[in-house]
Amino acid sequence: MKLFAGLRAFFRERYQLGALADLATHKTVPLHRHTFWYYWGGMTLLLIGIQFASGVLLLLYYRPSAQEAFESVRFIMTKVQFGWLVRSVHAWAAHLVIFCAMIHLASTFFLKAYRPPRELTWVTGVLLFFVLLGLGFTGYLLPRNTLAFFATKVGTEIAGVVPIVGPIVQMMLRGGSDVTDVTLTRFFWLHIAVLPLALLGVVGLHLVMIQLQGMSKPLSVKTDRAMPFFPHFFLRDLVGWAVVLGVVLCISVYWPATLGTKADPFAPTPAGIAPEWYFLWMFQTLKLFPSHVLGLEGELVAVALTGVAGLVVLLVPWLDRPARQGRTHWLVWAAGLIGMTYVVGMTGYALWIGHHP
Amino acid sequence: MCPKQFLTRRAFLRSLLKGGVLALLGATLYPILRYLYPVKGAESVVTSVAAAKVDELAVNTAKIFRFGNRPGMLVHTPQGELKAFSAVCTHLNCTVQYDEDASVIWCACHNGKFDLNGQVISGPPPKPLESYQVNVRGDDVIVSKASV
Structure with missing residues (x-):
């Protein structure tokens, strides 16, 4: 204890730690019937931490080449002690981080937390979500199994559909005109360097904004009840973290990640090919879209509509004009509900079709 | 001033x-x-390839073969003809396969279907499959891109 007190005094003398402690003790969190939704951001943050830690561990054995990628992942899962666990945690936490981010995004939308002055907190949150999707997409290819290989072919082909910039982006992603060894290297580079750096930057901004502005209170809440961030909210947050950690470990132990078969670029695409669940709604939309709409290629229209939807989500704080004046409007609520129902419905439909071809 | x-x-x-x-x-x-x-690598432009041996394919079966960097498909149709196409779906680049029961070319990714002339029957593909010329030379089935 003496050593601990000594260390504390050492740092307090040299750095302004008092200011940091003041910030933590003075910060409060609104207390009302929707407080539950505040915990989802913290859980997303924990899962991002788990992804960094497990990703760093996987890097020790993973080899990013078309010849060795599949074998190196198999080596991790079968020979390295607890390798199966590390990979399973990385794979499952990747699903959960996107799930938590989705819940966080949806709850922030319906509680209208994007109202002024928190527009940019929303924008950084949406960008963060896009970066997480990018990490999911690039990480999917890395084991270079059959599913991942063809999903990447389709995914990068979709990028190429966008007029003018599409073919350049596709070329940059693939490193050539087709999905080859070069694509794997590029996806690896994006997955372990570019996107994590972007993620750190955007998460940092998002957190600083929340610290500076505090947490938003929904319009329907009229009370000023609040609890101190430290230790009250922090300890509750820790309970959420413990639950998330428990869930990740349980799923990883009882349903370890599988590897599938090694990709053969000259084999037909097998039936039942599908992207990760969070892209399924788009996959199903592409499947159902007619080949031509108003003289345009169907896939171009579908991709353009998805792009517009992404842009609308990003600009919600400015599009929801009533919320800017402190009012709610049923139309915004309905639009959110329709969008969410479409994504959930299409995902469910794709999953159902997958099991009942 | x-x-x-x-x-x-x-x-x-x-x-x-x-x-x-x-x-x-x-x-x-x-x-x-x-x-x-x-x-930009010096990609060799392949215009012709020996896709299979003459007696390799039974009637109403097909085979995927390498055509340069891309997969091609040689089909022995139920009528006994040999036909060849690009095996790359014109929708989103998946590799197609032959459905022997329905005698159609099928893409598992988005359920696109093509007939044995490469024409779209149903599904989202916007264009037909690229067809290749098929010639038999000795024991080999030679598939070549149509000269422009």
């Missing part, structure tokens, strides 16, 4: 500084973007 100054020294220096920063940014970003752009 002092003539109205067209450009003050401060404005001139400010523009010079802004221009300098822009030039520096350009000089930094240009090589990075060029670096990121894939190197």
Whole structure:
């Protein structure tokens, strides 16, 4: 204890730690019937931490080449002690981080937390979500199994559909005109360097904004009840973290990640090919879209509509004009509900079709 | 009377500084973007390939073969003809397969279907499959791209 007190005094003398402690003790969190939704951001943050830690561990054995990628992942899962666990945690936490981010995004939308002055907190949150999707997409290819290989072919082909910039982006992603060894290297580079750096930057901004502005209170809440961030909210947050950690470990132990078969670029695409669940709604939309709409290629229209939807989500704080004046409007609520129902419905439909071809 | 100054020294220096920063940014970003752009390898252009042996394919079966960097499909139709196509679906680049029960070419990714002339029957593919010429030379089935 003496050593601990000594260390504390050492740092307090040299750095302004008092200011940091003041910030933590003075910060409060609104207390009302929707407080539950505040915990989802913290859980997303924990899962991002788990992804960094497990990703760093996987890097020790993973080899990013078309010849060795599949074998190196198999080596991790079968020979390295607890390798199966590390990979399973990385794979499952990747699903959960996107799930938590989705819940966080949806709850922030319906509680209208994007109202002024928190527009940019929303924008950084949406960008963060896009970066997480990018990490999911690039990480999917890395084991270079059959599913991942063809999903990447389709995914990068979709990028190429966008007029003018599409073919350049596709070329940059693939490193050539087709999905080859070069694509794997590029996806690896994006997955372990570019996107994590972007993620750190955007998460940092998002957190600083929340610290500076505090947490938003929904319009329907009229009370000023609040609890101190430290230790009250922090300890509750820790309970959420413990639950998330428990869930990740349980799923990883009882349903370890599988590897599938090694990709053969000259084999037909097998039936039942599908992207990760969070892209399924788009996959199903592409499947159902007619080949031509108003003289345009169907896939171009579908991709353009998805792009517009992404842009609308990003600009919600400015599009929801009533919320800017402190009012709610049923139309915004309905639009959110329709969008969410479409994504959930299409995902469910794709999953159902997958099991009942 | 002092003539109205067209450009003050401060404005001139400010523009010079802004221009300098822009030039520096350009000089930094240009090589990075060029670096990121894939190197064009000397891809050999394959126009003809021996796809199979004459007696290799039973009637109403098909085979995927390498045509340069891309997969091709040789089909022995129920009518006994040999036909060849690009095996790359025109929708989103998946590799198609032959459905022997329905005698159609099928893409598992988005359920696109093509007939044995490569024409779209149903599903999202916007264009027919690219067809190739098929010739038998000795024991080999030679598939070639149609000369333009």
